[in-house]
Amino acid sequence: MSEVKKIAVLGGDGIGPEVVGEALKVLKKTEELFGYKFETEQALFGGIAIDEKGTPLPQETLDLCLASDAVLLGAVGGPKWDSNPAALRPETGLLGIRKALGLFSNIRPATVFDCLKDASTLKPEVLEGTDLIVVRELTGGIYFGEKSRRDTENGQEAIDTCVYNEKEVERIVRQAFDIAMTRSKRLASVDKANVLETSRLWREVVIRVAADYPEVELEHVLVDNCAMQLLRRPASFDVIVTENMFGDILSDEAAMLTGSIGMLSSASLGEGSFGLYEPVHGSAPDIAGQGISNPIATILSVALMFRLTFGYHDAAQAIEDAVKEVLDAGHRTGDIAVDKSKAIGTTAMGDLIIAAMKK
Numbered sequence: 001m002s003e004v005k006k007i008a009v010l011g012g013d014g015i016g017p018e019v020v021g022e023a024l025k026v027l028k029k030t031e032e033l034f035g036y037k038f039e040t041e042q043a044l045f046g047g048i049a050i051d052e053k054g055t056p057l058p059q060e061t062l063d064l065c066l067a068s069d070a071v072l073l074g075a076v077g078g079p080k081w082d083s084n085p086a087a088l089r090p091e092t093g094l095l096g097i098r099k100a101l102g103l104f105s106n107i108r109p110a111t112v113f114d115c116l117k118d119a120s121t122l123k124p125e126v127l128e129g130t131d132l133i134v135v136r137e138l139t140g141g142i143y144f145g146e147k148s149r150r151d152t153e154n155g156q157e158a159i160d161t162c163v164y165n166e167k168e169v170e171r172i173v174r175q176a177f178d179i180a181m182t183r184s185k186r187l188a189s190v191d192k193a194n195v196l197e198t199s200r201l202w203r204e205v206v207i208r209v210a211a212d213y214p215e216v217e218l219e220h221v222l223v224d225n226c227a228m229q230l231l232r233r234p235a236s237f238d239v240i241v242t243e244n245m246f247g248d249i250l251s252d253e254a255a256m257l258t259g260s261i262g263m264l265s266s267a268s269l270g271e272g273s274f275g276l277y278e279p280v281h282g283s284a285p286d287i288a289g290q291g292i293s294n295p296i297a298t299i300l301s302v303a304l305m306f307r308l309t310f311g312y313h314d315a316a317q318a319i320e321d322a323v324k325e326v327l328d329a330g331h332r333t334g335d336i337a338v339d340k341s342k343a344i345g346t347t348a349m350g351d352l353i354i355a356a357m358k359k
């Protein structure tokens with residue numbers, strides 16, 4: 001009998017609960033096929049928690065996460081709450097949960113499925129062989145620096161501060177080098193060292209840490225150039241490590257190499273095996289409630305949870321193979337369908353994937 005793994009489930013807002021619902025079916029199917037045991041418990045987070053508890057991250061939600069082995073998150077936010085500054089302040093909401101759980105490392109793989117090349121705006125020959133991971137620093141930088149407003153003769157002035165210390169840079173950079181060692185030993189460190197002091201420090205730390213990884217081929221890429229090179233030579237990247245805001249932007253760009261933001265999974269990790277797993281996309285208010293969202297990003301996030309937190313590589317492989325099988329068979333949600341008239345819905349895609357899962 002395998003030990004029971006406790007998973008905190010935070011559906012959140014918009015399409016969050018829909019895509020998480022499909023991921024829960026995958027957990028159940030994994031129990032049936034592999035005998036692993038999961039205890040899931042749902043809690044309020046995001047806009048729905050503001051509505052019901054007056055805060056996006058109620059203490060009981062945080063306590064549940066802290067008492068769990070992993071967290072499965074859908075997405076949060078939407079027009080109803082985006083005007084409420086408490087929703088996205090570092091000390092609350094999404095940034096608050098990342099900080100409170102010490103999740104400084106955000107791993108966002110962008111794997112191009114061969115059969116989805118037609119869904120990408122890039123030419124198939126440019127995409128050939130693209131399989132990269134963005135390693136994004138998640139609890140520092142401009143997201144968490146001091147913010148303020150003041151009155152000036154030119155009206156209100158707003159200030160965001162970008163701060164990084166060597167420890168914060170070194171721990172994420174080491175993780176990225178470690179990941180590069182398990183893959184093709186190529187690392188691109190992305191910064192804006194021609195302008196930003198935080199980026200100059202970042203680059204110094206990367207160069208220092210690189211001495212411990214002589215086998216890794218390292219390139220430093222300025223973020224604006226990286227945004228362009230991702231479209232010009234995506235296959236030349238393997239692991240990309242970068243600071244919080246650059247990682248946010250570059251990972252959404254990388255999503256389009258795969259065909260859709262609905263394909264991109266993510267793991268947020270700290271020092272131990274505990275992790276929070278969520279799709280890279282948001283709550284997609286424009287399609288919420290229609291049953292047409294793509295659940296694959298969330299389902300692949302469960303596979304990441306199995307690999308990185310539980311070490312259930314067999315079950316992770318079963319999920320990844322099932323997703324590939326279903327896509328190879330031509331099934332598509334609207335975001336990845338070339339012929340939109342043949343698109344299937346969220347539940348149908350989830351059902352096909354669990355039906356394709358095998359031991």
Ligand SMILES: NC(=O)c1ccc[n+]([C@@H]2O[C@H](COP(=O)([O-])OP(=O)(O)OC[C@H]3O[C@@H](n4cnc5c(N)ncnc54)[C@H](O)[C@@H]3O)[C@@H](O)[C@H]2O)c1
Pocket residue numbers: 015019074075076077078079082094261262278279280281282283284285286287292293294295297335
């Ligand atoms: N981790 C998170 O919870 C998270 C991440 C990003 C944005 N957000 C929040 O989500 C809200 C909406 O943000 P946005 O519109 O900028 O980004 P978004 O990712 O929610 O949506 C961007 C576009 O991608 C589409 N899309 C996203 N996920 C999809 C899926 N699974 N299947 C099919 N199409 C999908 C949407 O329909 C939309 O057209 C905002 O409140 C934002 O702050 C939350």
Ligand SMILES: CC(C)[C@H](C(=O)O)[C@@H](O)C(=O)O
Pocket residue numbers: 077088094095248280282
């Ligand atoms: C919603 C927002 C705060 C969040 C971020 O910028 O980290 C999102 O875009 C993400 O990528 O998870």
Ligand SMILES: [Mg+2]
Pocket residue numbers: 248249252280
């Ligand atoms: Mg983002």
